[in-house]
Amino acid sequence: MRILFYDTKKYDRDSFEKVTEKYPEIEIEYTDTDINSKTANLAKGYKAICAFVSSDVGKETIDCLSKNGVELVLLRCAGFNNVDLEEAKKKNITVMRVPGYSPEAVAEHAMALALASSRRIHKSYIKVRENNFSLTGLTGTNLHGKIAGIIGTGKIGATMCRICRGFGMKVIAYDLYKNPELDFVEYLELDKLLNDSDLISLHCPLTEESYHMINKSSIAKMKDGVILVNTSRGALIRTEDLIHGIRDKKFFSVGLDVYEEETNNVFENREDDILETSITARLLSFPNVIVTSHQGFLTNEALESISITTFENAMSYLNGNLIENNVVM
Numbered sequence: 001m002r003i004l005f006y007d008t009k010k011y012d013r014d015s016f017e018k019v020t021e022k023y024p025e026i027e028i029e030y031t032d033t034d035i036n037s038k039t040a041n042l043a044k045g046y047k048a049i050c051a052f053v054s055s056d057v058g059k060e061t062i063d064c065l066s067k068n069g070v071e072l073v074l075l076r077c078a079g080f081n082n083v084d085l086e087e088a089k090k091k092n093i094t095v096m097r098v099p100g101y102s103p104e105a106v107a108e109h110a111m112a113l114a115l116a117s118s119r120r121i122h123k124s125y126i127k128v129r130e131n132n133f134s135l136t137g138l139t140g141t142n143l144h145g146k147i148a149g150i151i152g153t154g155k156i157g158a159t160m161c162r163i164c165r166g167f168g169m170k171v172i173a174y175d176l177y178k179n180p181e182l183d184f185v186e187y188l189e190l191d192k193l194l195n196d197s198d199l200i201s202l203h204c205p206l207t208e209e210s211y212h213m214i215n216k217s218s219i220a221k222m223k224d225g226v227i228l229v230n231t232s233r234g235a236l237i238r239t240e241d242l243i244h245g246i247r248d249k250k251f252f253s254v255g256l257d258v259y260e261e262e263t264n265n266v267f268e269n270r271e272d273d274i275l276e277t278s279i280t281a282r283l284l285s286f287p288n289v290i291v292t293s294h295q296g297f298l299t300n301e302a303l304e305s306i307s308i309t310t311f312e313n314a315m316s317y318l319n320g321n322l323i324e325n326n327v328v329m
C-alpha cells in the first residue's frame with residue numbers, strides 16, 4: 001500500500017521511519033505540504049493518505065481524494081473534527097485515527113505548565129541568562145496540601161489526578177461521568193469545584209456544552225490566586241474574559257498549551273500585524289502567563305505509539321480486518 005504523508009515534520013518522519021521496516025507491505029512518501037482541496041491532487045496514485053488534526057479534510061478535499069482513487073484517510077491524531085465524515089462515507093473512504101497514545105505525555109505537560117508558571121521558571125530562565133540573579137518577582141506557591149480541581153477525568157484527566165495526588169494535593173473533579181478507577185477523587189458540581197480549587201486543569205473535549213465553559217461568570221466563582229491550566233482545546237476558555245480576569249489579578253498563574261486562535265496559525269504565520277492584534281499575543285504580555293504551542297502530545301513515547309498505531313491501522317485496512325475503536329464513523 002502506498003501512503004502519501006502530508007504536512008511532514010522532522011519528528012513525524014523520524015518516528016515513522018523507526019518502525020517502517022516492520023511493515024514491508026507499506027510504502028510511505030513524505031511531503032511538507034499540508035492537505036487541503038488544492039493539494040489533495042498530489043495523492044493521485046496513492047491508496048491512502050496520512051493527515052493531522054490541523055489538516056483540512058473537508059468536503060472538497062474528500063471529493064478530490066476520491067477522484068484520485070484514495071480509499072483510506074489515516075489520521076495520526078485522536079481528534080477528527082477536521083474531517084467531513086458524511087462525505088467520506090458517501091465516497092466510501094474509510095477514516096481511521098489514533099484514539100489514545102500517551103495520556104501521560106499531555107498530563108505531564110499540564111503539570112509542567114502549572115509548575116513552570118507558578119514557580120516563575122519562565123521569568124527566572126530569562127533573568128539568569130542575562131546574569132540577573134535577583135529573586136524579586138519570583139515568589140511561587142506550594143502545590144502540596146492544596147486542592148486540585150480536574151475538569152474531565154477521562155484518560156488524560158485521570159492521569160493528571162494521579163500526578164496531583166503524587167504532589168500531596170487533595171483532588172476534586174467534575175465530569176459528566178465518574179471514572180470508577182479514581183477512588184481517591186471527590187466528584188463535585190462544577191460551581192463547587194471552581195469555588196474550592198487552588199489549581200484548575202481542563203481535560204474535557206470541546207463540545208457545544210463545554211464551549212467557553214471558562215468565562216466571566218465561571219472565573220468570578222474561582223478563588224483569588226487560582227492557577228489555571230488548559231491543555232485540552234482553546235475554545236474551552238473565552239479568552240477575552242480570561243484577559244479581564246488576569247488584569248483583575250484573579251490568577252496566580254495561567255498555563256496554556258492551546259488557545260482559541262490556533263486554527264488561524266497565528267504563530268506559524270508570524271506576520272507582525274497578525275501578532276499585534278492577536279488575542280494570544282495579548283495573553284503573552286502578562287508575566288504570570290505561559291503559552292506553549294500545542295505540544296502536550298509531543299514526546300518520544302507518544303510519537304512512537306502514534307506511528308505504530310497508524311501502521312497497524314493501515315495493515316488492518318489491507319487485511320480487511322478493521323480495528324473497530326480506531327475507525328471514525
Ligand code: NAI
Pocket residue numbers: 078100103106151152153154155156157174175176177203204205206207209210231232233257258294295296297298
Ligand atoms: P477522554 O475522552 O478519555 O476523556 C474526556 C473526558 O471528558 C471524559 O471523561 C468525558 O466524560 C469528559 N467530558 C466530556 N464533556 C464534558 C463536559 N462538558 N464537562 C466535563 N467533562 C466532560 O479524552 P482524553 O484522551 O483524556 O483527552 C482529553 C482532551 O485532551 C481531548 O479532548 C483533547 O482536546 C485534549 N488533547 C490535547 C492534546 C495536546 O497535545 N495538548 C493531545 C491530546 C488530547
